[in-house]
Amino acid sequence: MSEQGLVLLVDDEAMVREATAQWLELSGFEVRCFSRAEAALEQIEPFCAGILLTDVRMPGMDGIQLMQEAFRRAPDMPVILLTAHGDVDMATAAMRDGAYDFIEKPYVPDRLVERLRRACEKRRLTLENLRLQQNLATQSGIDARLIGISPAIQRLRREILSLAELETNVIIYGETGTGKELVAQCLHDYGKRSKRPFVPINCGAIPENLIESELFGHEAGAFTHATKRRIGKFEYASGGSLFLDEIESMPLNLQIKLLRALQEHVIERLGANAPISVDLRVIAAAKVDLREDPQFREDLFYRLGVSELHIPPLRERIEDVPWLFVHYLRKGALDNDREPRTLSDHDLDALQSYAWPGNVRELKNIAIRYAIDPRVSLVELLSRQQPLQSRPVAHRQSLPLAVQVAEYEAQLIREALEQHQGNIKSVMDMLDLPRRTLNQKMQRYGLNRSDFTLS
Numbered sequence: 183m184s185e186q187g188l189v190l191l192v193d194d195e196a197m198v199r200e201a202t203a204q205w206l207e208l209s210g211f212e213v214r215c216f217s218r219a220e221a222a223l224e225q226i227e228p229f230c231a232g233i234l235l236t237d238v239r240m241p242g243m244d245g246i247q248l249m250q251e252a253f254r255r256a257p258d259m260p261v262i263l264l265t266a267h268g269d270v271d272m273a274t275a276a277m278r279d280g281a282y283d284f285i286e287k288p289y290v291p292d293r294l295v296e297r298l299r300r301a302c303e304k305r306r307l308t309l310e311n312l313r314l315q316q317n318l319a320t321q322s323g324i325d326a327r328l329i330g331i332s333p334a335i336q337r338l339r340r341e342i343l344s345l346a347e348l349e350t351n352v353i354i355y356g357e358t359g360t361g362k363e364l365v366a367q368c369l370h371d372y373g374k375r376s377k378r379p380f381v382p383i384n385c386g387a388i389p390e391n392l393i394e395s396e397l398f399g400h401e402a403g404a405f406t407h408a409t410k411r412r413i414g415k416f417e418y419a420s421g422g423s424l425f426l427d428e429i430e431s432m433p434l435n436l437q438i439k440l441l442r443a444l445q446e447h448v449i450e451r452l453g454a455n456a457p458i459s460v461d462l463r464v465i466a467a468a469k470v471d472l473r474e475d476p477q478f479r480e481d482l483f484y485r486l487g488v489s490e491l492h493i494p495p496l497r498e499r500i501e502d503v504p505w506l507f508v509h510y511l512r513k514g515a516l517d518n519d520r521e522p523r524t525l526s527d528h529d530l531d532a533l534q535s536y537a538w539p540g541n542v543r544e545l546k547n548i549a550i551r552y553a554i555d556p557r558v559s560l561v562e563l564l565s566r567q568q569p570l571q572s573r574p575v576a577h578r579q580s581l582p583l584a585v586q587v588a589e590y591e592a593q594l595i596r597e598a599l600e601q602h603q604g605n606i607k608s609v610m611d612m613l614d615l616p617r618r619t620l621n622q623k624m625q626r627y628g629l630n631r632s633d634f635t636l637s
C-alpha cells in the first residue's frame with residue numbers, strides 16, 4: 183500500500199482522469215482509474231482499503247447513485263464528489279446523504295490532496311476498528327479472558343499458561359485494577375487444580391484479629407465469640423488454590439504461621455492441637471515489591487515467590503486500551519439490552535491519551551457507563567472521572583490538551599445554558615456561535631436544552 187492510501191478515481195473524461203491520477207500518484211497516493219461507475223463498484227467491499235473520488239455527471243450510473251451503492255457495500259467508506267461549478271444544491275444534498283466532501287471543478291490540486299489525505303486517514307482508522315471488532319468476536323480461551331495485544335500482555339498470557347501447569351507458588355505484582363485477581367484465577371483455571379476450589383482472601387480487608395481464624399479456622403470456644411467450629415480458608419482450599427490478595431498487609435506474627443503452613447503442609451485450627459494436612463497452591467498478590475518491604479519476612483518471601491508475574495499499568499501498554507474498551511462496551515450493551523455505541527476517531531484518541539490511574543477497573547466502569555447512557559459523551563465521562571481540581575498534577579498534565587479544551591468548552595456552554603435557561607438564541611448570541619455549531623457541540627457533550635428550561 184502506498185504511503186498516503188488508495189484512491190478509486192471515477193471520471194468519464196479521459197483527460198481529467200489521467201491528469202488527476204498523475205497528480206495524485208506524484209503526491210504519494212495509489213490510484214485506480216475507472217471510466218464508468220459500474221466498474222468501480224465491483225471493487226468495493228467492506229474491507230476495501232480505498233476511498234472513492236468520483237465525478238457526479240456521467241453517462242450510465244452517476245456519481246450520486248455510485249455513492250449510494252458504495253455505502254451499501256462498505257457503509258463507512260469516505261466518498262468525495264467532484265462537482266461542476268455552481269452545483270451547490272446538489273452538493274449539499276449529497277453531503278446530507280453521507281458524502282464525506284465535495285470539490286468543485288476545476289479544483290485546486292493542493293486542496294484536493296489535503297482532503298484526500300484526511301479521508302484516507304479516516305478510512306484507515308475505520309478499518310482498524312472493524313478488524314478489531316472482528317478479532318474480538320473470534321477469540322477464545324485465555325485470549326478472550328485476558329484481553330490485550332501489547333507485547334507485555336502477550337508475554338503475560340504465555341507465562342500464565344506455562345506456570346499454570348507447574349505447581350509452584352506465584353507472586354503477582356501490579357498496581358490497583360491491573361488484573362491481579364483475574365491472572366490468579368487464570369493460573370488456577372488453566373492448571374491441574376481447576377476442578378478444585380479457587381479461594382481468594384483479602385489480607386488487607388480483614389481486621390487483624392480475625393485473619394488468623396479466617397485462614398486457619400477455629401474450634402468452638404477458641405475465643406469469646408467462637409460459638410461453633412469453623413473451617414478456615416486453608417482447609418477449604420485444600421486440593422485447590424489459595425489466593426492471598428494484598429499480602430503486604432499481612433501482620434508479622436501471621437507471616438510466621440503462614441510460613442510454617444507452607445513449609446510443612448499442615449495447619450492447626452485455633453483452639454485445637456491436632457495438625458491438619460493441607461495440599462495447596464498459593465498465589466499471592468502485592469502492590470509493592472516485597473523484597474524492599476522491611477515489614478515482610480524474607481524467608482516467607484522466598485517460599486511464596488518461587489515465580490513472579492508482573493502486570494504493567496495500562497498507561498504503559500496504551501495499545502491495549504481500545505481492545506479492552508470495545509470489549510466492555512459490548513458487554514455493557516449486551517447485559518443492559520442496549521444498541522452497541524460506536525467510537526469516533528476523536529474518542530479513540532481521548533481514550534489512548536488518558537492516564538488511567540485506576541487501570542482496567544476504571545476503564546471497565548467507564549465503558550459500561552458509556553454503553554448504558556447514549557446521551558453522555560466519552561470526553562465528558564473521562565473528565566468527570568476525576569474532577570480537574572482534585573486531580574494530582576501528574577495526571578492533569580497527562581490529560582491531552584484536546585480533552586482539557588473540550589472539557590472547558592463543555593463547561594462554558596453548560597453555564598451559558600444555565601444562565602439563559604435553555605434559550606438557544608440567547609446562548610448563540612452570548613457565545614457568538616452559529617446554531618449548527620452550537621447544536622453539534624451540545625450533542626457532543628451530551629447537553630440537552632430541556633435540562634435547562636425552567637418548567
Ligand SMILES: Nc1ncnc2c1ncn2[C@@H]1O[C@H](COP(=O)(O)OP(=O)(O)OP(=O)(O)O)[C@@H](O)[C@H]1O
Nearest residue numbers: 327328329330357358359360361362363364542543
Ligand atoms: N487484561 C484484561 N482483560 C479483561 N479484563 C481485565 C483485564 N485486566 C483486568 N480486567 C478486569 O478489570 C477488573 C479489575 O481486575 P482485578 O480485580 O483482577 O484487578 P486487581 O489487580 O486485583 O485490582 P486490586 O489491586 O484493586 O485488587 C476486573 O473486572 C477484571 O476482570
Ligand SMILES: [Mg+2]
Nearest residue numbers: 359362363427
Ligand atoms: Mg484484586
